[in-house]
Amino acid sequence: MTLASWLDESKTFSVDAKTARHTPFFEPIVNTFNSGGYNPHVSYHFNPRVSAYHYGPRHPMKPFRLMLTDHLVSAYGLHQQMDLYETKKATQEELLNFHSEDYIEFLKRITPENCSKFADDLRKFNIGDDCPVFDGMYDYCQYYAGASLDASRKLIAGMSDIAINWSGGLHHAKKYEPSGFCYVNDIVMAILNLLRVHPRVLYIDIDIHHGDGVQEAFYLTDRVMTVSFHKYNGEFFPGTGNYDEVGVGKGKHFALNVPLQDGIDDDSYVRLFKAVIEPVITKFRPTAIIQQCGADSLGGDRLGCFNLNIKAHGECVKYVKSFGIPMLCVGGGGYTPRNVSRLWCYETSVLTNVELNSRLPDTLPFRSWFEPDYSLHPNLGDRYENKNSKKYLDNLLVQLMENLRYLDQAPSVQMQEIPPDLQNITDDEESRIVEKLKQESKIDKYRDEERYYINKMDDCKRGELLD
Numbered sequence: 001m002t003l004a005s006w007l008d009e010s011k012t013f014s015v016d017a018k019t020a021r022h023t024p025f026f027e028p029i030v031n032t033f034n035s036g037g038y039n040p041h042v043s044y045h046f047n048p049r050v051s052a053y054h055y056g057p058r059h060p061m062k063p064f065r066l067m068l069t070d071h072l073v074s075a076y077g078l079h080q081q082m083d084l085y086e087t088k089k090a091t092q093e094e095l096l097n098f099h100s101e102d103y104i105e106f107l108k109r110i111t112p113e114n115c116s117k118f119a120d121d122l123r124k125f126n127i128g129d130d131c132p133v134f135d136g137m138y139d140y141c142q143y144y145a146g147a148s149l150d151a152s153r154k155l156i157a158g159m160s161d162i163a164i165n166w167s168g169g170l171h172h173a174k175k176y177e178p179s180g181f182c183y184v185n186d187i188v189m190a191i192l193n194l195l196r197v198h199p200r201v202l203y204i205d206i207d208i209h210h211g212d213g214v215q216e217a218f219y220l221t222d223r224v225m226t227v228s229f230h231k232y233n234g235e236f237f238p239g240t241g242n243y244d245e246v247g248v249g250k251g252k253h254f255a256l257n258v259p260l261q262d263g264i265d266d267d268s269y270v271r272l273f274k275a276v277i278e279p280v281i282t283k284f285r286p287t288a289i290i291q292q293c294g295a296d297s298l299g300g301d302r303l304g305c306f307n308l309n310i311k312a313h314g315e316c317v318k319y320v321k322s323f324g325i326p327m328l329c330v331g332g333g334g335y336t337p338r339n340v341s342r343l344w345c346y347e348t349s350v351l352t353n354v355e356l357n358s359r360l361p362d363t364l365p366f367r368s369w370f371e372p373d374y375s376l377h378p379n380l381g382d383r384y385e386n387k388n389s390k391k392y393l394d395n396l397l398v399q400l401m402e403n404l405r406y407l408d409q410a411p412s413v414q415m416q417e418i419p420p421d422l423q424n425i426t427d428d429e430e431s432r433i434v435e436k437l438k439q440e441s442k443i444d445k446y447r448d449e450e451r452y453y454i455n456k457m458d459d460c461k462r463g464e465l466l467d
């Protein structure tokens with residue numbers, strides 16, 4: 001045997017089937033430069049039922065993307081890195097902490113069968129093409145909101161440093177009506193919950209659409225700062241989010257908007273994101289952060305028009321995490337399901353400090369949907385012309401820094417009462433809830449046989465997922 005052939009054989013030997021089976025799909029990156037030595041306790045909040053709802057055959061929002069995400073997270077073994085909670089539905093009382101009673105009653109009653117009887121209400125509550133009535137709509141809302149509320153409670157109780165709910169992030173919903181595929185606003189409800197304990201909460205939104213529902217809910221307060229990066233030209237949905245929307249009254253300067261044009265690339269986005277978020281965090285000094293990780297800002301999204309790759313989107317999440325502030329990460333938009341699931345799986349790995357092999361695990365259910373590359377990081381970055389000139393971005397940054405200058409006398413926000421109309425629970429009740437949560441042991445319901453490896457097709461058709 002020649003040396004060369006021996007080397008070849010040894011190479012073959014090192015990647016035989018058995019070795020490949022036992023090679024972990026991730027490497028811990030704890031205490032490396034990238035993680036900054038911060039090793040947070042992470043929890044994952046999900047109820048698989050939320051992924052079974054269906055907005056309708058031609059509707060771009062596919063809750064099924066949440067199951068794909070969960071399959072990826074599990075196949076990579078990331079669930080071993082987190083506390084897993086199968087979340088409960090939010091109660092009607094919890095939804096009423098933000099939403100109006102007549103709107104929630106309407107959501108509860110309306111079904112595809114009886115909607116002809118509710119013609120006036122359909123108009124009143126702006127139900128239509130974007131926000132259709134579908135089977136189990138109210139239950140769906142309760143599931144995704146329940147998961148964000150559960151995540152916020154684990155942060156409050158100190159049981160998690162980072163809590164993840166990919167089914168949440170429905171940032172457009174308003175107090176009295178649905179908007180942009182969002183029926184109830186889980187983010188607002190989670191922030192209201194955090195405000196019971198946290199003096200200042202920062203909301204960061206990197207969905208391609210303006211986080212209007214969250215901004216509007218906290219436009220008048222200095223206890224919540226909202227920062228949204230999004231496409232803006234006055235027409236793109238929801239039509240708001242120019243840099244001059246900065247808050248009103250006590251909330252003036254506590255809303256920050258970063259309007260972007262089509263085709264922004266990885267480098268400019270990440271550079272701008274860090275240049276804005278660093279002073280926001282150091283000046284506002286949040287005690288808790290909610291980051292909305294909408295995946296429609298990725299390149300190749302069915303409704304989006306940016307050029308971001310998964311690693312650049314994840315870099316924003318990694319950067320916010322590096323400040324070591326308790327954080328709730330939620331999903332949001334994202335209309336190319338295979339890329340949504342790749343992104344949120346990758347971001348789960350970023351939050352749990354592990355590095356994933358970019359080749360998708362062989363054991364992944366529905367693996368064929370990731371063809372032809374079977375990679376966690378397909379190239380998504382070259383579809384659109386970048387209309388954000390250097391001059392545009394430089395001027396924008398100057399304007400944003402000017403807006404932030406007013407935060408120099410950082411909010412002396414003390415623990416205040418939550419405005420009465422936002423409060424539905426007494427301090428005593430709250431401390432009882434927190435105490436009860438602290439006593440709960442870590443729930444480890446997720447025995448393997450209960451994992452939702454559903455190997456049969458969802459009623460969501462394969463073609464829809466791929467288009």
Ligand SMILES: [Zn+2]
Binds near residue numbers: 207208209294332334
């Ligand atoms: Zn969006």
